[in-house]
Amino acid sequence: MGFGDWFPFFGRKKEHRNNAEEFRALLASRHHHFRQLLSADGENHEIFTDIEEALRGERVYGMAFVRAACTKAGAATYRMIQHLDKLAPGKYTRLYEVFDEIRREIEPYIARKEFERGGPLVLDLSDVNREHTDLCGSKMATLGEAGQRLGLDIPGGFVITAEAYRHFMDRNDLQGTIEHMLQSVDKEDRDTLFQLTSRVMQVIMTAPLPEDLEREILAAHTRLMETEGEEVRAALRSSALGEDTERTTFAGQYSSVLNVDRDSLLDAYREVVASKYSMQALTYRLNRGIRHEDVAMCVGCMAMVEARSGGVAYSRSPVDSQDDSITVYSAWGLPRAVVDGSIETDIFTLSRSPLTVKDKTVAHKAEKYVCLPMEGTCRIENQENEDDPSLTDEQALQVARAALDIEAHFGLPQDVEWAITDDDGFKLLQCRPLPRSEGDEGLRTDRTVIDNLPEPLMSGGITASPGVAFGPVFKVGKDADALQFPEGAVMILAQALPRRAALLSRAAAVISERGGAAGHLANVAREFGVPALFSLRGAMNALENGQTITVDADNRSLFTNKVEALMEQERPRHNPMRGSPVRSALRNAARHIIRLRLLDPDSAEFRPRYCKTFHDIMRFCHETAVREMFDFGMSQDYGKSSSRQLICDVPKQFWVLNLDDGFSPDGQERTDSCVLMSQVESIPMRSLWAGMIAVPWEGPPPVNARGFLSVMFEATMNPNLAAGQASDFLMKNYFIISKNYCSLQSRFGFHFCNVESLVGDRPSENYARFNFKGGAANLERRVLRAKFLQEILESYDFRVKVREDNLLARLEGYGHSTMAHRLKVLGYLIIHTRQLDMVMADSQAVTRLRNKITEDLAQFKTEQAPAAREKAARA
């Protein structure tokens, strides 16, 4: 439907017809397209702000955000091209091609990854080694490798592969369903996110498995029964793929299901897969910038080891990079007690060479985890050997030796999970590189250098993650507390539960009554650089919610209020998204979106083919649309009725072009090609004008009696210039208006300024834009002036960018009265800062001017003080 075909209005046969209605319809249509173009421009500005915030690390985001932001920017840019095409049919169609080229540059960064498909659904663990990382996840591949190459005893079992996972996700488009659910919620809202994750997990746990997958899993289990006996129980552990970028651990963020019989095997598999979307896993990936789609859940299914004792060993200290001793954490029963931070553990410290037990702390182990006779595990009381060491020194040496062997083989410090069986056999259950805190300076426990350190409120415990922090206490006892957790609080826990990792990115520090440096939560705290002090008995009772404390995790102490001397030791928190796949996707895409090359509309390069980014296109469309509106308005048939001189103190100074509904009916009726300010109904123009005439300009040069404006705009005082020439757009002071719109282009002398504003009933679409550059003074002074203006504008909530002497300010999202006030401020500034560049070198004169401007502006009434109220649209 070629509605655009009506636009070539001039010179057609209808010219002679007295067809006012058709003309008005055309006018309304053009104005509509222009407004829609401006609205898309505004949307893009908002999207760009979001992208910039994200790149600066001021928000947490995943691929859903990256894709949505790029897509929205693309859609808005494309709409601008379409609307411009309606205003000037066929004139700028090159933009479509340019857009396509840019889109093709962006698309690879946001494309959903296509994985190479094929390969087995299930692999026996005895056949798995390091080369199977892409199929089995690094956890299972490493375990298989340690079994095959180092001769360490590992449990029998099999791996349900990444191929199996993708096969499962393809079934009924499970992946698409989940992505859709994730896209559609507000991730800032923790309640909503919590409900969402539950729903997603539910969807996975109730989804049927593909038949061939089901068959293969059960067949592998049958083989396991043949080697381990009919009664074999399985332990299902996650071995996720795709998150093992450097420095990420993903400690304990997924489920393991222990002691599972054959009947529950498939449900347990689905449960582990579903834990990919648990609240803590989702939050972790968001915080680390890991793409959900890259994470394939491989699941290891191994014969359950009936552990007499078990635990974790670190081949180096995780908190102190200077410390190369080996630490073995051990408890009675299953190692679970050590990793989930719920039970106190024995700690053996061993020196590296010669390998000997240096130190040993035996905890009171009143509870332990055991397998239930039927299925699952439970924590039971332990009264037979609660105060005995859970390992002999020989066993501790055996564990440490295994840890060192693994470290030597893989070349990185290791975190090793192990068990000792009833027949004194050592089993390796899991191993992975040990994530370490950033920075190499090690722990800083020497506080004697600090004078007047107050008495600690509490001290003791174990450094689970080094650092110093300050904040209000917030106790998290139950999940409902977690949803309330305030940004920047010190989290106090009874147990170091792994699922509390979801709060770490918001916490200043973590204190737990139980748990040690070997737990999952401690791992993630180190990864995020959050100071953590664990095993601090009595913390829950001793501290009150809201009380502010300083946490010195290095030196294991808490202090009341803020201890400035200690806070000087605070280490900068690294942005955990840096270098992540999500961040680099956004950064790469943003290069083609938010960069701006086309700065000068008068340059020869201000053409479609020089547009290299969406921002360039947007800038081009915006500028060109205003000019097209102007040219159309000035065209001969039309110009007589709509282009007027403004009758004011200074005749022939200002012209007003009415796009649609900017004049009152009596203004419209005038036949003298003039208009009175009182006949102008443009809301933004009236506000701007009010500012321009509010205070007479006093500054040099002196003003004559006729009016201050004549001096201002001398360069355009050429009465010989007749209205109707296209160059008027550049040469004269034109207001282009409608009821809710105003654009003022001014060139006076060497100065250039442009104000554009939309003020209507929708606060979220309102904006004011101000561009100012040029001047007669040298560049240095012009730059100073731009900075001077920047300061003033920022105090009135404008976002300001200054490039050399070019100042670009923007404000958006306010209601009518605030917009009116800010426009008045702009109007004032246009007049009163024009020749500021001349005095910029004289600091006394600058101060005088600044005071004068501040005083003048303070007289402009506003309903609320600037910067002190929330933006209406964002509320």
Added chain:
Amino acid sequence: MQEMKVLLVDDEVDFTSAIQKRLARRGLTVKVAQSGEECLSSLEKFPADVVVLDMKMPGMDGLHTLREIKRRHPLVEVIMLTGHASMESAVEGMDQGAFHYLMKPADLDELVYKLEDACKRKEIRERKIRSTDNGEES
């Protein structure tokens, strides 16, 4: 502006019923269809000004439905609303004449603004057709 008539097309019943209620509270007349096919048959009876169209539905997908709407009812405006970001389908949709492309979760104010704007466009196009017809006759 007379009362806006809106047809919501989405296979997610929870979503459509929530939006339907909230839009109705703002004085809009809102009908719901759960598929592209149902949308097209509804349009035969219900003279919608604007269709809010999900892109991903079982059966006839969003783009296909959009094409059919524009073929049968060229003056009806269409706003695409999707949970699945895709620049390609956004551009294709706008090439087919869609008025706007929104992503879920859409802010209700924003949706209402776009509905108003789409209605305005529909009015303007109708007015132009009327004025041209008159012009032709005179």
